[in-house]
Amino acid sequence: MRRLMVMKKWLITPVAILLMLLLAGCWDRTEINDLAIIVGLGLHETEDEEVQLSVQIVNPSSMASGQSGNSGQQGTGQLTTMEKEVGKTTFDARSKLQEKVSRELFSGHNRVVFISEKLAEKGIRDHIDFLARYTRPRLRSYVYVTKGVPADFFKVMPDLESSSAETARELADLRIGMSVEVKELLQMTADASENAALPIITIEGEPPHSYGLRVQGAAVFKHGKMVGQLDDSATRGVMWIRDEIEEATIMVQPEGETGYISFLVLDATTKLVPEIKGDNWTMTVQINAIDDAVENHTTLDLMKPDTIKRLEKQLEEKVEQRIHIALEQVQKDMKADILGFGESFDSKYPDKWEAVKDNWDEKFSEVTVNIESDVEIKRPGRSTSPPALPEDEVTNE
Structure with missing residues (x-):
């Protein structure tokens, strides 16, 4: 028994030494x-x-x-x-x-x-x-x-x-x-x-x-x-459709005003809703965005509900305008689906997509696009009325 224990010790010692040598460094390392x-x-x-x-x-x-x-x-x-x-x-x-x-x-x-x-x-x-x-x-x-x-x-x-x-x-x-x-x-x-x-x-x-x-x-x-x-404007339109807007600036000039109001888009989401009825392929682009007013060069009081409602409508029109510019160039002129339409139709209507995928460039150019935008102005900024104007010059309508 004693002899067996001595033999084990002699076997363990060289194995331990070998392991220590391996842990000392990487044999195939590349120095920086x-x-x-x-x-x-x-x-x-x-x-x-x-x-x-x-x-x-x-x-x-x-x-x-x-x-x-x-x-x-x-x-x-x-x-x-x-x-x-x-x-x-x-x-x-x-x-x-x-x-x-x-x-x-x-x-x-x-x-x-x-x-x-x-x-x-x-x-x-x-x-x-x-x-x-x-x-x-x-x-x-x-x-x-x-x-x-x-x-x-x-x-x-x-x-x-x-x-x-x-x-x-x-x-x-x-x-x-x-x-x-x-x-x-x-x-x-x-x-x-x-x-x-x-x-x-x-x-x-x-x-x-x-x-x-x-x-x-x-x-x-x-x-x-x-x-x-x-260009930049059409690119922003593509980004709106592809749900890639994380932060953006939109500037509007209210009707009857000479100045501008700048808004910061804090949150924006886009959802593509495909629909096929007969030979008609339709894509509805649903956009929801939350904006903050960050600059006001007009005489408008941004605390007035009617004023905010009109500005929200203008912001929606601005977003839709950029999308239409993008669609005109990408869908009609280039016939290049960089918008994810094909993927959306494929996901919802795989059989019908299979029938048109080899000719998708042409079919893509014929898809009817509806835009539904909903922009909410969350905050008017630190100052409600234009700080550079006397109170009697602020428009309250």
Whole structure:
């Protein structure tokens, strides 16, 4: 018995030592000093019809020195650097890019994907395949169409953020304009209508040498190719239909007044109600919104119930006007269902949808759209009557 216990001790000791050695560290670890951390990825088509891949890489020396903002422009070293390469495919360009970057390219912290207008017009299906199939790029990255070559956007050094990629990410998080992640783009291109919309981003310059980024409108895609663009007003209309309004500003000029009243949309919900009767396909867009008055340049007293009722009617007309602008361009001109109509009909009437899905572009343009909006002004603001006017000039009607 004693001999057996001694043997067990001799067996346990080497096993314990081996386990301690394994716990001492990771045998396949990659040190952060060996990585080129990508925060922005850009895709563009060259004149030779090849793919130009550009990346924005964090400058490790700037991270170590604790710089922030655009201090890189002050001669102490930039916070990020831009590298680019050309290839037959996206991954071919990436492989060539790795040949000249001394650290391993790492896109696990990627913020944004920029796609140039030129590439968008040619088609993005193959490049979406790379983003979906290759495991490294983040599916939570935001996607934009750029007015110009993406590499130029990565050269912009913003005032408030550490990089132009971070600026684009912050703009997307604010939800002021359209905001689309890679995974959402994959879902849009895989749904029944195969159509999608992406926000457009531009470079905005200010004298003498200050540049920033601005989200301006949206690009509309049919079957993977950009077929048109929407301005800000039409884009907001699309967002109302798609239930993507989180916070918005609406300005109205009451009848008989020279000034304006500004309202902040605090809460908005949209519901799509499809209906099929015979050959008639109808979509009812039901909108409910709660607004607060934040600015009053008129003579109206916002505590008067009749005044509030008239203003609520005007706000409803404003929302409906933006929706009609969007419908005219998206439904009638482009015939691209980026509104989710096809998905709604498919969910409620799968058999009838099956019969028209191959010809949905044409059927979509024939769908009758009814808009039912209900806007409620919840609060008139801190001041009920215009503070800049004498009391005898305030309109009480």
